[in-house]
Amino acid sequence: MAENTLFGRIIKSTGGLYTVETENAQIFECRAKGTFKKEKLTPLTGDNVEFLAFEDKSGFITDIKDRKNEFVRPAVANVDTFIIVIASAKPEPDLYVLDKLTAVARFANADVLLLINKCDIKNADELKRIYLNAGIDTVCLSAAKIEENQTIFEEIREKTSGKICFFSGASGVGKTSILNALYPGLELRTGEISRKISRGKHTTRVSRLFKVGENTYIGDTPGFGLVDVAAFNMLTLDGLLSSFPDIEKYAHDCKYTDCTHLCEEGCSVMKALEDGKIEKTRHESYVKLYGELKKIKPWNNK
Ligand SMILES: Nc1nc2c(ncn2[C@@H]2O[C@H](COP(=O)(O)OP(=O)(O)O)[C@@H](O)[C@H]2O)c(=O)[nH]1
Ligand SMILES: [Mg+2]
Ligand SMILES: [Zn+2]
Known part of the structure; x- marks a missing residue:
């Protein structure tokens, strides 16, 4: 059978079978080279790969390109943007969970786009101010008011264009509503996947990306943020400070x-905090996360 070498991106993986999409949108069902196992390397959804392509649209992955980042749960690689959704109210935002997620994203060298939804029921100017001051791209919106929010949806589509994005956020904040407003027609497909995943253990390993535009993908797993950050090595104590750039900025001047930079008298971070340059809630999250990460035993830190 004729074969040739092609490049593509894994858009779905199910127990050893990988769906690879090439640049010109051809789809191949691939298996992986046996030696990856020896190298302790498993292809992940989001991976850019080289593969031997056969005429019957099957293939054989021979090389995995270097990753920008990789995650265990969900099992994905090369995430460009974490789209974190919170609601201004109903449910009340949990800033600790939010700050933890921004740190995970930063640690993985990914961008954050914070969407504050349900602004029709409560003004979120103060929240927006806090996060803009922390250097995080923040947009207020209301997915319930689709017509009035068209320019905002367009702005979000532009910000995510050409990227691999994942939505995360608590249940009920409006993720599905936003996705539907952004990409009409996606609802059915994501709903179908969620049902399959909840059905049983055999399908939990499915991890897939939906193409929503030229080179633009949305992950189907709203799992980010629900996992134990520490247990999955999504953040380490060593990497904590640099995962809070808004705090790190003032740590450079610290004389100790x-x-x-938790509470030390004379610390430059404490000074910036007192002067209102660092947001109080952001520093509180930093302190709490420091405590959480400190508790982890190194041998759990695989
Ligand atoms: N008032 C208001 N309700 C919203 C808004 N966005 C979503 N909702 C409602 O909030 C509930 C949860 O939304 P959903 O999209 O399912 O949230 P998900 O669990 O994050 O996917 C639904 O009843 C939506 O109609 C909004 O901007 N304003
Ligand atoms: Mg939903
Ligand atoms: Zn200090």
Whole structure:
């Protein structure tokens, strides 16, 4: 059978079978080269791969390109943007969970786009101010008012264009509503996947990306943020400070060499906090997360 080498991206993986999409949108069902196992390397959804392509649209992955990042749960690689959704109210935003997610994204070298939804029921100007001041791209919207929000939806589509994005956020904040408003027609497909996933253990390993535009993909797993950040190595104590750039910025001037910037008197971070340059809630999250990460035993930190 004729074969040739092609490049593509894994858009779906199910127990050893990988759906690879090439640049010109051809789809191949591939298996992986056996030696990956020896190298302890498993192809992941989102991977850019080289593969031997056969005429019957099957293939054989021979090389995995270097990853920008990788995650265990959901099992994906090369995530460009975490789209974190919170509601201004109903449910009340949990800023600790939010800050933890922004840190995970930063640690993985991914961007954050914060969407504050349900602004029709409560003004979110103060929240927006906090997050803009923390250097996080923030947009207020209301998915319940689709017509009035068209320019905002267009702005979000532009910000995510050409990227691999994942939505995360608590249940009920409006993720599905936003997805439907952004990409009409996607609802059915994501709903179908969610049902399959909830049905049983055999389908939980499915991880897939939906193409929503030229080179633009949305992950189907709203799992980010619901997992134990520490257990999945999504953030380490060593990487904590640089995962809060808004705090790290003021840590450079700290006169103490081994400072944790938690509460030390004379610490430059504490000074910036008192001066209102660092947001109080952001520093509170930093302190709490420091405590959480500190508890982890190194041997759990695979
Ligand atoms: N008032 C208001 N309700 C909204 C808005 N967006 C979503 N909802 C409602 O909030 C509930 C949860 O929305 P859903 O999209 O299912 O949230 P998900 O669990 O994050 O996917 C639904 O009843 C939506 O109609 C909004 O902007 N304003
Ligand atoms: Mg939903
Ligand atoms: Zn300090």
